[in-house]
Amino acid sequence: MPYLLISLPAGLIADRVDQRKLMIACDLGRMTLLLSLPLASLAGVLSLAFLHGLILTCGVLTVLFNVAYRSTLPRLLTEHQLVDGNAKLTMSQDLGELVGPSIGGVLIGVLGAARTFFANALAYLTSAVTLWMIRAEPVDRSAGAPEERRPLRAELTEGIVFISRHPILRSLLLCSTTSNFFVMASGAIEVTFMVRELDAPSWLVGVVYSISAVGGLVIGALSRRISERVGSARIIWVAMVAPGPLYLCMPLAQPGWGVLLYGIGLAAFSANIVLYSVAATSYRQRVTPAHMLGRVNASVLWICYGAIPLGSLTGGGLASTLGLRTALWICVLGTWSAALWVFFSPLRTMRNLPESRTVPEPEPEFSGV
Incomplete structure (x- = not known):
């Protein structure tokens, strides 16, 4: 549901704020939410409604994070490094999907299902810290942007x-x-x-x-x-x-x-x-x-x-x-x-990608069926 509901607003937010800070905030938010789950279990107040709300809120933060991270890489690498950089990100994701379930199974056996979410919270904290360690020159996000303020729907x-x-x-x-x-x-x-x-x-x-x-x-x-x-x-x-x-x-x-x-x-x-x-x-x-x-x-x-x-x-x-x-x-x-x-x-x-982030001439608009 979050991708269907807030993807477009998430894109606008990512274009208007510091994307690194947005990703850190999303990580810390998801860390806090996942910490609340084992705490609610220990307090005896965990319910299905609580889980539904937690999953939906985490999903919203995940959408914001994913939109921002896909837009951040070009700020950190040269154009000729983009293919290699995207490949490394994809590899890290595949590796996580390979070893994550195994680690989760072991932790569930040792700690129990609810307490295992402490490990998830630690993972989000690690992500936030590593993002904070990135040092990159800020991008002028107004460069090339229209000067006049337009209706929200158009943006x-x-x-x-x-x-x-x-x-x-x-x-x-x-x-x-x-x-x-x-x-x-x-x-x-x-x-x-x-x-x-x-x-x-x-x-x-x-x-x-x-x-x-x-x-x-x-x-x-x-x-x-x-x-x-x-x-x-x-x-x-x-x-x-x-x-x-x-x-x-x-x-x-x-x-x-x-x-x-x-x-x-x-x-x-x-x-x-x-x-x-x-x-x-x-x-x-x-x-x-x-x-x-x-x-x-x-x-x-x-x-x-x-x-x-x-x-x-x-x-x-x-x-x-x-x-x-x-x-x-x-x-x-x-x-x-x-x-x-x-x-x-x-x-x-075509054999190779274009050498610069230029916008090709768009197709003309037309009227008709």
Whole structure:
């Protein structure tokens, strides 16, 4: 819900305030909220309503943080370092997703579920401290910005308008949204598929997800070299097209060790996510004016993340109606089809990203149906 409700206002806020201070405030806010959970449990006042309110508030702070952090990197790195910098951020996220559940399981066993949230609070405090340690020259956020004050609605939707008039950013948005929709559709049924159709025990399901995470980490470590070899712009559509055949391993998986075919398909998708996301984010950071990067990033999150719950519901509906394996075939082919948006776009004629954060001439507006 928070991505659907406040992404656009979050973008405007990120464009108007010091983004580093905003991220620190979000970290400290989430730390405080998560500390309240074990304290409420110890005091005997923990309830489902309390959890719902805490999750929603944490979600709001997470949206603000994610919009700000996607807009901060260009302040810290040169343009030629953006691809490598985004790759390292993606790798750190994949590593956290790989080891986090294992650490969480151990802590739950030792401390109990509620007390484990003390560790989450410590993690947010660590994040806030490391952000505070960053020393960067402040950016003049008014540079290139319109001087006149405009209606709030116009400022909120400026990111969407900018994307809609930029042919490559528009193609990237459509590609990401299509991919998110079908990936979440398959994600909603994949554990059920492995357990019911493939008779996979829980430990083997864990191995499958580990294979997937390792695939993303390996490609993340090599992403700069791959980008330089293939081309920093060309890699966007290559990353979407090339791994597609391996996605088919997922519905082709069979019981026994054939379950590992599913892991191969997931690993291919993890590699795709790293290469595509790094290059697409770097392109967006290059071509978007600094004064509106927050709103453009927020617009992308609003639409792309808004497709996630719809995809999950669709995956469950397809599985219930057509069966798990048939639904999975539809999902993986739908995921691969997202590549069409970037393959049939101006990116196919480009090798490298533009050298400066200049705004290409937008498409003219037109009237008609």
